Amino acid sequence: MTTMLWTVFCFIFPGALSYACMDEDGQAVDWWVAYKLPKLKTLADDNVQDGHAYAYFTAKDVSYNWGLDKPGYVARPPKNGCMLSSKSIGDFESLIGRTLEPLYSNASKSQFALLYNDEFPNGTVSFTKGHTKGAVVMDDHGSGFWLIHSVPHFPPKPEDGFGYPASGRTYGQTLFCVSFAGGESPETIGKQLTVNEPFIYFKDIPAWVQLRFPSMFEAAGGKKTMSAGPASQILELFTSSGMSMTSFAKSNLFNQDLYSELVAPALRSELIAETWRHGVLRQICRQKTQFLRAGGTLCFRERIVWLWFDAILSGIEDCPVVRKNVIVAESASEALGNLHFENDSQDKTVICSDGLHEKQLECKVLNSLNVVPISEEVYGHCLAKESLFG
Structure with missing residues (x-):
């Protein structure tokens, strides 16, 4: 889909903040977007050939000013051209490994962790739960990160150690990480997950979560939207820097396409969405079979990131026109x-x-x-x- 971001504040994370999206240098960032390249034997790079190569963009790679559409708004050029990492996506020093490090090495009793995927690491698959994949990890201050991705069987359970599954090597995959620092953000994520109906395979829920973040507690406990609940929900999510993002969630009651019937009308924008051919952008494909499955996506406004994704498109197939509520008239x-x-x-x-x-x-x-x-x-x-x- 076409991804855009809103104007934001500049922000410097305190050094003690370990529960956040991390870059390859181990520094906290407000957000990052990563694209795991498909396995390509035609290229010389070893990581590309074995399906472990990834390109990325972080909040630090964009310079903000107060007027996104005004003269003077500039983007800092990527440090290494297309931002193709020299690291394997399965390395602990990759930005994915750096981000997930608290899950595997910290193991604090006060740490909250929730892992969900419609395709479990052990091979268990759900065709009725939400077509959604992700992880939420936060400390007892409510600071943490939300990782949304398309990789099957990922990430591993903490006891199995960090790694990247062989099943995720062949096709292109996307990963989107957002940092949050307490406030309403954990509750917002929890409310969206109750609509998304995630297939949970690991959860670590300290006592403080129920008291401070009841919606997150309910989501981690498997509560889902009932027949009287919302078929869809759009909420504003704030990152650690105060950046506003828009979270979209739909339950199986929505029974429509997420992108054309919920995201595009809300954003008042045309979208480019990827269906299941060789990869899924964000959490849910654009297929009729997905109408009856819960899922969601997270959108933000950033021209440079949009240009980055737009540049890798080889072609776009126009959608058939679906006309609803059309007036029949002769004049x-x-x-x-x-x-x-x-x-x-x-x-x-x-x-x-x-x-x-x-x-x-x-x-x-x-x-x-x-x-x-x-x-x-x-x-x-x-x-x-x-x-x-x-």
Whole structure:
């Protein structure tokens, strides 16, 4: 999907903060995004050939100022070109290994940890729980990180030690880590996980979690959205630096595509989403089989990261137009007068007239498509034939 971020504060983490997303130097960062390259025998790099190579981008690789769209906003060039790491993704010194280190080496009794994956490290698979993979780890101050990823059978349980599974080597994979520092963030994540219905294979829940973060406690305990609960939920999540991100969650009750029916309308943006061919971007694919599975994604606004992902796309296949709540009318006046039309998913194509064509300049064209709002008061959109506009 197209990934964008909002303007944020500059932030320097205190040296004592070990429960956070880490870079390869062992320094805490607000967030990082990593792309595990597919196994490619045609390239000379050993890590690429065996499926352990990854490229990455961290919050430190972007210079912020207060106006994202104003002159003076610059991005610091990646330190090594495309940010292809020299380390294997399974190394403890990789940014993934550095981040997950508290899970395997700290083992504090006051540490909270939650690991979930619809494909367990031991091979157990769920087709009914959420199609979601991730880890939440935090200390007793409520500071920690949320790792969202697409890798099956990962990460290993603490007693098994850190490593990268052979099952994750062939295809491309994505990993997205966000640091948080107490406040409402743990509760926000917990609320989203109760909707996502994760398949949990490891949890370590100290007593303080239930008192301070009841939603996280319930999520770790396996509580899920019941029939009376929300089919979808959109919440704002704040990182350690105060950066605002948007978290999207859907349960199996949503029964629709996550990206076209929840994310795109909320962001008011076109999206590029990857379905299951050779990798999943974020936690859930864009397939009809996923409509009945819970899942979610986390979005933020950052032009440089968007450009980074956009540059690796080899092509885009346009989605078929799905028309909902379309007014059936022979003229603009008839459409404007039709304030009470059916709310269903039937393909009700508008029969366009010259009257509608004349109104085009008065309406805002959404998402560069020929979908034109007739009125603020009309609960739907009028789909016009392209030939009339061109």
